[in-house]
Amino acid sequence: MDIIETENKHTSGLYTKQPIIMVRGQGASLWDEDGVEYIDCAAGHGVANLGHAHPKVAAAIAEQSTQLVTLFETFYNDKRAALMDKITSLVPGLERVFFCNSGTEAVEAALKFARLSTGRKNVIAAMRGFHGRTMGALSATFNKKYKEAFEPLVPGFSHVAYNNIETLDAAVTDQVAGVILEAVQGEGGVYPADPAYLQAARRICTERGVLLILDEIQAGLGRTGRLFAFQHSGITPDIVCVAKSLAGGLPMGAVLFGESVKNLAPGLHGSTFGGNPLACAAALAALTVIEDEDLPGQAVAKGAYLMEELRSIDSPLIREVRGLGLMIGIELKQKVAPYLQALQDRHIIALNAGLTTIRLLPPLVITHEQIDRVVAALNEVLH
Ligand SMILES: Cc1ncc(COP(=O)(O)O)c(C=O)c1O
Numbered sequence: 001m002d003i004i005e006t007e008n009k010h011t012s013g014l015y016t017k018q019p020i021i022m023v024r025g026q027g028a029s030l031w032d033e034d035g036v037e038y039i040d041c042a043a044g045h046g047v048a049n050l051g052h053a054h055p056k057v058a059a060a061i062a063e064q065s066t067q068l069v070t071l072f073e074t075f076y077n078d079k080r081a082a083l084m085d086k087i088t089s090l091v092p093g094l095e096r097v098f099f100c101n102s103g104t105e106a107v108e109a110a111l112k113f114a115r116l117s118t119g120r121k122n123v124i125a126a127m128r129g130f131h132g133r134t135m136g137a138l139s140a141t142f143n144k145k146y147k148e149a150f151e152p153l154v155p156g157f158s159h160v161a162y163n164n165i166e167t168l169d170a171a172v173t174d175q176v177a178g179v180i181l182e183a184v185q186g187e188g189g190v191y192p193a194d195p196a197y198l199q200a201a202r203r204i205c206t207e208r209g210v211l212l213i214l215d216e217i218q219a220g221l222g223r224t225g226r227l228f229a230f231q232h233s234g235i236t237p238d239i240v241c242v243a244k245s246l247a248g249g250l251p252m253g254a255v256l257f258g259e260s261v262k263n264l265a266p267g268l269h270g271s272t273f274g275g276n277p278l279a280c281a282a283a284l285a286a287l288t289v290i291e292d293e294d295l296p297g298q299a300v301a302k303g304a305y306l307m308e309e310l311r312s313i314d315s316p317l318i319r320e321v322r323g324l325g326l327m328i329g330i331e332l333k334q335k336v337a338p339y340l341q342a343l344q345d346r347h348i349i350a351l352n353a354g355l356t357t358i359r360l361l362p363p364l365v366i367t368h369e370q371i372d373r374v375v376a377a378l379n380e381v382l383h
Helices: 003-010 055-065 078-089 103-118 135-140 144-150 165-171 195-208 229-233 277-292 295-311 337-345 368-381
Strands: 022-026 029-032 037-040 096-100 122-126 157-160 176-182 211-215 239-242 253-257 318-324 327-332 351-353 357-360
Touching (some): 037 368, 055 277, 078 096, 078 253, 078 277, 103 135, 103 211, 103 239, 122 135, 135 144, 157 165, 165 195, 176 195, 195 211, 295 318, 295 327, 295 368, 337 351, 337 357
Parallel strands (some): 122 157, 122 176, 211 239
Antiparallel strands (some): 022 029, 029 037, 239 253, 318 327
């Protein structure tokens, strides 16, 4: 079978394909079918924080798959209970959790919980924000290119300038159920929130009985140097959405929340696969690895090193290098597509964030030697 031909024949058409057949991953490396190694600074769009094929996650999945893969949340389960206990211990004040299977589903649930808890309809989100592609999450997403073809979307959503306290203050009225923000905007161009902005958002929401929802789907679980990116600001949101690397690469999302989320009753929301023991076992292993290997600490040290190296690239093409931990954007003065291709030709996989920013989201276990190879390739490509 010709793999590329077969996929091209049957693919939905929704993805831009690269003519490379990846068959294996280990740490921050991917290998194609000819055994050519690539350094993966995309990590499946920020999923592989622990690296590919982490042995502890692999062992947990293998073991659990022989015990019990699926179980609706009506029945109790050892792995689910252990994961609930573990994940809620990570954010003091948020003691409850809803499990689902992806980022957009976590956002969808958070939006429903905000409406249910407050009895209000409106949601404030940020310009440049990205929250997913189902109708609710898409309504919270800013960029028209994802939305226009699918209108009408959910009513009640509006967008304010990110990192601007005044416009947020003016937008949050007593009609607002929730404010949803990324603590570091990912797809929108890698823009970290000012701690003062998130602190003001917390104060404004508390004053007006509005739920503050933080979307940690891309920035969370160690990537920015703290377990959650909002922890750089010292606040506690009402709701936290997590997904991507939560189960070490298996699909899983989670919504963490505390006392301010009310009125959740049996049957009002749910998920067939949510909280299945296989994903729970994988997530339990992944969270243990994040702690045992101090992945947030690794993101701090390696992020600082990578950022310094990138800032020392003296290229007239670079407008700005910004980010937090190992979530880094290199904004160019022109479109990045040809530079991403040139990097790929040098066996470095990176992402864009918008048209003009190269985004690096490597596994947090990337080695210094691999970082040096990434910087050397960027140095070449940007000259
Ligand atoms: C901040 C943020 N929220 C939500 C999502 C949607 O996640 P998923 O693709 O798992 O639905 C993404 C995906 O890139 C994201 O980066």
